[in-house]
Amino acid sequence: MTVQDIIKTHPKPTSVDHDALLRCIEECLDCTASCTSCADADLAEDDVHEMVRCIRLCLDCADTCATTARIVIRQTEPDLRVMRAMVEACAAACQACGDECERHAAHHEHCRICAEVCRRCEQACNDLVAAIG
């Protein structure tokens, strides 16, 4: 995505490890869109009654990833305590959503794919938390 090219031109980038940072941004952007789409597909399924928890956790995960992407994208004058706490919250949302999507992976392909995206994003968040220290 183009955001990575823009960040490279930032006049005063943060000291945080850039590979971990860029990967977290990329996964959060992918995950916010995927969870928005999975919640929406759940809603159209005949077994929507069974998908209520999945919809709720996908909505939470979409919102959390969107905010995390914004905070991690910003390089100017970051507060690392805020960044770390937000990335930790995002890892928790991805874990909960990934667990729930996985339960439906065998009968809903969108859940199978979304669970994979959540796992990748959770990992990228955990790696960034480790990089922030």
Next chain:
Amino acid sequence: MTVQDIIKTHPKPTSVDHDALLRCIEECLDCTASCTSCADADLAEDDVHEMVRCIRLCLDCADTCATTARIVIRQTEPDLRVMRAMVEACAAACQACGDECERHAAHHEHCRICAEVCRRCEQACNDLVAAIG
């Protein structure tokens, strides 16, 4: 705000203490709007050079409060680990933003008011974290 009347009609509300929950929602909604407005006012000040950190932390705080409000509003099938981690991230964002706004309170009235809103929201978040347990 009307959201409190709607939550009262929810068919399956969460077990989380409702006073703490409603107060956190109200403060997060107030704080997301206030921080959006304070960042914007900072941007129009003649000393915008001095306000860069304040703008950045107000943007983070606005995004964090918006997402926290959404997650705490939702009563259906919550994951309390996700809720707690998000409310903790929100408290961190409010603290950082409140501290920075306070530094400018003497010369920018919008920062003085915004710092107060951040303090109230931080407190409401901490109280909700305690209530979640």
Next chain:
Amino acid sequence: MTVQDIIKTHPKPTSVDHDALLRCIEECLDCTASCTSCADADLAEDDVHEMVRCIRLCLDCADTCATTARIVIRQTEPDLRVMRAMVEACAAACQACGDECERHAAHHEHCRICAEVCRRCEQACNDLVAAIG
């Protein structure tokens, strides 16, 4: 809400009629929270199958109102074409969501309340569009 006090201290406010502007902000903030809550209550109802369209339009309306609030809150260097187009989109979202919530008003109190909030927000958006000219 505190945002109105902060806007009063803005160093370079827009020329747009302030009463129309402040009312639109207030209604958008109320409506984004109400629609988030109504979608969530719909999801917990036993007749969730019947509520699918209501959930979808509440999610759209919540997102549209949140973005409209942010754009209207900002006073610095506005582009009035952008503001008007966004407020028009918000009026359309409020109308569609209000119509759908009204269909469920007799059996779901949250839909009855949410429909009222959507009507107020739609009116405030239409009034602001007229004020922008």
Next chain:
Amino acid sequence: MTVQDIIKTHPKPTSVDHDALLRCIEECLDCTASCTSCADADLAEDDVHEMVRCIRLCLDCADTCATTARIVIRQTEPDLRVMRAMVEACAAACQACGDECERHAAHHEHCRICAEVCRRCEQACNDLVAAIG
């Protein structure tokens, strides 16, 4: 991005032209991240005084693209009047932001790149409006 794979598995997709729809989603996701990053880079520039309008329009464009992406991603029970109005607002935001970024393209590389992303997103929005009819 993975969202396109998830949309392909949707049980009841919209009748809207899928190529136009997927391109609009992709460009909106790219543009919301790019504008967030460009606003942030502007803020760190020594000539931040000259970048105030650019920051403001990038913030508006980031918010508008994020909401447009969500509404266009959702396939379940869409209201095409809402979708069209939102995509039109997004085209307006991309045009205003692209024009302003272009003014700074010669001295700020992030603005040059961001202007290109805004142009592509504006085009994708206009194409989707035409496809909705």
